[in-house]
Each structure stands twice: as C-alpha cells, then as structure tokens.
Amino acid sequence: MDAVVAEKLTKEYNGKVAVRGIYFRVHYRECFGFLGPNGAGKTTTVNMIYCLSPVTSGKLTVLGMDVRKHPREIKSRLGVVPQENNLDPDLKVLQNLLVYANYFRIPPATARSRALELLEFFDLADRAGEKVDRLSGGMKRRLTIARALINNPELVILDEPTTGLDPQARHLVWQRLRRLKERGVTLLLTTHYLEEASQLCDRLVIMDRGEILEEGKPGELVARHIGQEVVEVGLEQMEEAATALVVERTGHLLREHLEVGDNLFLFPREKGQAVLQALQDLPLRFSHLLLRPATLEDVFLKLTGRGLQA
Incomplete structure (x- = not known):
C-alpha cells in the first residue's frame, strides 16, 4: 500500500480547472516532490491531500483511506x-x-x-522561552x-518549505528534513527551487497548468530529456538567419535545441x-556563450518552453 494514491484527480474552482485529472503515487518512507512554477496546481493538490x-472528481486515498470518507x-x-508561517505571535516558542x-x-x-525533543532536534531548545516574533x-x-x-505523523506535507529563507537557513532546513526521512517519516513537498528538489526528492512530478508533465527520479529525468550538459547561446541580434546558422553547424552534435526568447x-x-x-568558429557575435551541467530547469524548459520562475 502506498501513502498517497491519486487517480484522475481533478479540482475545479468556479468553473476553472486547477488540477486536470492527474495520476501519482507516493511511497512510504520516501520524499516525493511536486516541482513547478507558481500557479502550476501544486498547492491545490496538497490541499486536497x-x-x-x-476533491471535485477522481480518486484520492491517503494512508489507505478515502479523503471523502475519512x-x-x-x-x-x-x-x-503551510506556505506561510502561522505561528501564534502572542505565545512563546514552547507554548506554540x-x-x-x-x-x-x-x-x-x-x-x-x-x-x-523537537526543539532540540531543530536547534531551538535555547529559544523555548522566547516570543515567536x-x-x-x-x-x-x-x-x-x-x-x-x-503528533508523530506518518506523512508530513510541506508546501514550499524554504521560500523566503536565506541559503544558510535553507540548508539547515534541508538537513533536518533528511534526518526525518532517515527516521522513516514519509515527506511530500511542493517547491519551485531546483536545488531543493534535487537535494531532497527521491522521486518527483513536474507540474504545469494543473497537469503532470513528467515523473521520475531527478537525475533520471535530466538524463532522459537533456543529457549531461547544456550550451546556452545568446546572439547580439537573434535573427532568423543567425539562429539557422547555429543550428546548421551544430545540429549533428545535438540531441535537440530550443529557442526561448x-x-x-x-x-x-x-x-x-x-x-x-x-560555435566559436562561426562568424557571429555572441552576447554570451556558456557550457554548464544540465539541470531540472532544462527539463522543465524543454517540456513547457518557459522557465520555472515564469
């Protein structure tokens, strides 16, 4: 039995479809991610979970139970x-x-x-008596x-857990989430941070406009769709003839190419x-020319034609 099973899951708000008949399964003891830009349907999906x-239509079971019945x-x-901290500012840390x-x-x-014990685990024991603000x-x-x-939950849902945090704070949260998974806690998170998804998720789905575009392990998705490396090319004048020349001279070396902006x-x-x-042998002037490792954002770019921050 899986921790979460969704089959043809759909959500509509006032006639607008926010989640479009999606399928996914979350296994016990894994970290499962929903990766996509704002408005992709990630939060709507976890709200149903x-x-x-x-649920508007479809099937959704959590911990073996139908969300409609139990x-x-x-x-x-x-x-x-939740996405936003909703702690009680009038109470002290321990009291919360x-x-x-x-x-x-x-x-x-x-x-x-x-x-x-939890305050100790999250390095907050010395703040127990302080006000939250x-x-x-x-x-x-x-x-x-x-x-x-x-409440010692079997499944923890984290909606954009590190949005707004500085890099040091973000990495500290990641460390604690990894330790939770090591303890056997099942984690389900939404994120638009590529590094967060790569660092934490055993498996993930890429969402856009209420649909699941792809599912798999982060590294496998990158290898399947992109390969190991990406060459970014910026032409000072992105004219059709210049673009065609780049593709003509490099096409035999490529799996694929995308023109975005x-x-x-x-x-x-x-x-x-x-x-x-x-490229360097071509009679063209480049605004930038970059060889870099392939990432999950390249996968998203290939699938949608736009970046994750869109």
Whole structure:
C-alpha cells in the first residue's frame, strides 16, 4: 500500500480547472516532490491531500483511506507545514507546540516531552522561552515544521518549505528534513527551487497548468530529456538567419535545441565542448556563450518552453 494514491484527480474552482485529472503515487518512507512554477496546481493538490479542499472528481486515498470518507482520521495522522508561517505571535516558542498538541488530545506530560525533543532536534531548545516574533525567518520555519511533528505523523506535507529563507537557513532546513526521512517519516513537498528538489526528492512530478508533465527520479529525468550538459547561446541580434546558422553547424552534435526568447539552448549528444568549439568558429557575435551541467530547469524548459520562475 502506498501513502498517497491519486487517480484522475481533478479540482475545479468556479468553473476553472486547477488540477486536470492527474495520476501519482507516493511511497512510504520516501520524499516525493511536486516541482513547478507558481500557479502550476501544486498547492491545490496538497490541499486536497490533507483534506483542506474537497476533491471535485477522481480518486484520492491517503494512508489507505478515502479523503471523502475519512477526513478526520487522515488529518490526525498527518503533519502539515503551510506556505506561510502561522505561528501564534502572542505565545512563546514552547507554548506554540504545547497548544497545538491540545488539538490532538495529547496528554500534557507527553506533549511537553515531545515538544522539548523537537526543539532540540531543530536547534531551538535555547529559544523555548522566547516570543515567536523575536525569531529569525529560518527559526520560525523550523518551529513551524517542529509543530507539524508534534503528533508523530506518518506523512508530513510541506508546501514550499524554504521560500523566503536565506541559503544558510535553507540548508539547515534541508538537513533536518533528511534526518526525518532517515527516521522513516514519509515527506511530500511542493517547491519551485531546483536545488531543493534535487537535494531532497527521491522521486518527483513536474507540474504545469494543473497537469503532470513528467515523473521520475531527478537525475533520471535530466538524463532522459537533456543529457549531461547544456550550451546556452545568446546572439547580439537573434535573427532568423543567425539562429539557422547555429543550428546548421551544430545540429549533428545535438540531441535537440530550443529557442526561448533571446537565447538558444543546445543539448549535446555527448560532450558539450565540441559544440562550443563549433560555435566559436562561426562568424557571429555572441552576447554570451556558456557550457554548464544540465539541470531540472532544462527539463522543465524543454517540456513547457518557459522557465520555472515564469
């Protein structure tokens, strides 16, 4: 049995389709990701998973239960980290966890023991008696994740867990999420950060405009669609003749090419250095010429013709 199973899952708002008949499965003890730009349908999908928003049509089971029939039981076994921190600013750090534990009817002594353990796990033990508004953004995010774990959930849903954090805070959150997975917790996260998806996800789906475009392991998706390297080409005058010349002279070395705005993206069959050398021999002026490793954004670009930040 999988932790989450969606079959032909659809969500409509006032006649607008936000999620379009998608299929996916989340295995136990893995980190599963939804990667895509804002408005792709990621948050709408997870809202249905934790029973915040009703399913319009299709099938959705969480922890073996139908979300339509067993929302209370499902919620009691989940941990949810929303996009925005919604901590109580009038309460101290430890109190935020203890009050939240009441919603799950956790005995006070057990709640306190768990809360102190979680604060230690997230490097917040020395802040237990402080007001929330005195914490940094990264600390607030770690506290929000700690709160989601107070009921020992089997599945933790994290909606854009590191948006707005500086790189150091982001990496600290990633470290703790990896340790949670090592403990056997199933993680489901949405993100538009490429590095986050690559660092954390065992498998992911790429979403755009309410549809799932592709599914697989991050490295396998890059290898399947792009290869190892990408050559980015910027021409000072992106004229049709110049573009055609680039493609003509390098086409035999390429798996594929894309023209996006003022840039050409060339996907070499083997080594990108040969493509780079062929370009440098052309009688053209480049605004930039870059050979770099292929990434998940290149996969998204190939599938949609636009970047993840669009």
